[in-house]
Amino acid sequence: MEHTVTTKIPTGAARFVIVLTTVTAAVMELLDTTIVNVALNQMAGSLGATIEDIAWVITSYAIANVIVIPMTGFLGEYFGRKNYYLGSMILFGIASYLCGNSGSLWELVLWRFIQGIGGGALLSTSQAILFDAFPGKERGMASGLFGMGIVLGPTLGPSLGGYIVDNYTWGDIFFINVPICIVATLLTILYIPKKEGEGKNKANIKIDYFGIILLIIGIGSLQYILEKGESKDWFESREISIMALVALLGIVGFISRELNTDHPVVNLRVFGNRNFAFSSIFVLVSGVGLFTSVFVYPVMVQRINGFTPYETGLSLFFPTLTILPLFPILGRVMSSGVSPIPFVISGILIFAFFGFYSGTATADMNRWDFYPIQVLRGLGTVMLQLPLINASVAGLKPNEFGAGISLTNMIRQLGGAFGIALANNYVAIQYAQHRSDLVANYTPNNPLFLEKFNAIKMGFLARSGDISQATAQAYRQLELMLDRQSYYLAYLDTFRIVAVFFLCVLPLVTLLRTKKKSAEEIAAANKATSEAH
Incomplete structure (x- = not known):
């Protein structure tokens, strides 16, 4: 259902505050996917848990994220976008505080799951609010600023987490969210406007409860398999086999339900659009590349090169900082209506080169030796993320943009989970060989x-x-x-296999269809994007 949009667009300090609030929220949500990775040993020791059990701290957050993200369009419409955003921010902050104060493993896992529910809304909703703060011809800049958050969050996590763990306690990696959430909540109340009619049609919106249950069962089970499969020896485990069956039945049931109901919680019909369907493949692969490279590299340099967690984070952070200015620049280029396909091709080739180049790393390299390699990773990410967002929604109808963007964010997250599962399994196989x-x-x-x-x-x-x-x-x-x-050679092989993965999907670029749009068409499409949220 479409709503009338408030025509007044913020300017000056008001727009700056909205940019700061939304980008910070997106960074915070994505940062929490990686910040705990360097603190698992400390958590396990403090809570008396095994390393295998403490991994649930990561798994529970990821499962909650991937369940909530595709529903953000519907939930924002039902509760009103500002109310939903505000409630999610508060929930994220409260859960973060309770995570830091947890006295047992399963208490921490519970609050991490609730934190993931709150965080899942911050990604897509922040993107929509940010788009509304810019007029149509400038929304490419909004995409660029949001793209900075997508890349900065997962990259900043290891360095910030490493610094906190080295100097403070593991609970502080959660407590740092609390003041940020308080400030962001106040800024949201004061500066982020409601759209006309927002939340007023709640009584007319029918909730697809059965679809929500199937989504939770199907996608939640799939994420569990990807997170825990390697540690449980995949289908040699009865538990993983059962979860695979549950995931299959849940996903098939969910797809069938959403395609055959008049009020779907997630509009899967957008996959009928050729560009969206094929762009989703590249979004999945970009998620594999982004998350796998950020996962494998820290493990390798700490185990092989002897980096501390903080040194590892810095070796990721500075190259990322180098390429961040390219996001708004590319956003402006996208705003001019340039076809995203050449950028997608360039991004794939750069990421493939990054994978093969990483495969030449040596055990005696320091963090500045890795700088050019990591700059390549960042450049490949820039060239993929924004153009893929542009390509994926090209051709969608105005009332399909919300579902399209939410699904794109979910697919990227699933790509990351698949990539990490692939890396874990491949490293184990190659290590043995x-x-x-x-x-x-x-x-x-x-x-x-x-x-x-x-x-x-x-x-x-x-x-x-x-x-x-x-x-x-x-x-x-x-x-x-x-x-x-043996581990060193296995890690280098993993970078190479990711490169091969990118090259394998490169021919599919020929199936994308875009054309240069006029300024009027671009403005209309951007306006539709905003209205869809």
Whole structure:
């Protein structure tokens, strides 16, 4: 259902406050997907949990996110966009405070899930509010500013989390959200206007309860499989097999329901649009690239290169900071009606090159040695995110924009979950293969092995004077070196496989269809985007 839009567009300080509020909210939501990664050991020790169980802190947030994001268009219409945004902000802040004060694992998991419910609304709704703050011809700039948040959030998480864990307690990674939420809530109340008719047609909106239940079951189960599959040995696990069946039945049931009801909670009919359907494939792949690269790199440099969590975060943050100004620039280019396809092609090729280039990294590189590699990752992300948002909604009807943007955000999140699951599984497989290959050289018949072994043994012998102890220590040292080298090669292989993944979908670009739009068409499309929210 479309609503009449308030025609007054904020300017000056009012617009600046809206930009600051919405981009900060998006950064905060995405930051919380990665900030806890560097604190898991501290959480596990403090709460008396195993590393496997503490992973639920990540899983519960991701499941809540991926369930809520596709429903944000409907929920914003039902409650009124400003009310829904405000309520979600408050819920996120309260849940963050209770996460930091949790005294047990499952209490923390519960509040992380609720935090994810609040956070899921902040992404798409922030985007819609930000679009409303700019006139039609300037909304490319709004897309650029929002794109900065999409990239900055996951990248800032490890460095900020690492700094907090190194200097404070794990609870503080949640407490920092509270003052931000309080300020953002006050700014939302004071500066973000309601649209005419917002929330007044609530009585006329029918709620598809059955569709919501199927969405929760299907998408929630799929996210669970992607998050926990590798640690549970995938389909060797009865639990994962059952969840796979539940996910299949839930998703099939959800699709059938939404396509056959007059009041769907998520409008899946937008996939009937050729551009949206094929753009969604690239959005999925871009999610794989963005989240997998941010996941694999920190693990590799901490395990192999000896970086601290804080050093790891800085090595990601500064390259990202370098490319952030490109977002508003590209946003202006998109506003002129230039076809997004050349940018999508460039982004895919840059990301593929980044994957192969990362595969040449060495174990003795410092964080500035990784700078050009990470700049490539950021550049590839810039060239993909904004053009894909543009391409995915091109050709949609005004009343389909809300569903289109919400689904795009959900697909990106699922792509990230799929990429991380793929990386976990691939690293385990390649580690075993490389270890098997390398151990074949660890024989007394290999002069290089004997030379290395004797050198290590003599070093230990010089310190202890005990030949048997020195021999045992030398073997243990070689075992550690074998493990380190096997993991190192496996991580490099993972970057390469992501590059291959991008190259495999490159031919599908030919299936996208866009044409250069006139200034009037661009303004009309941007206005429709705003009205849809």
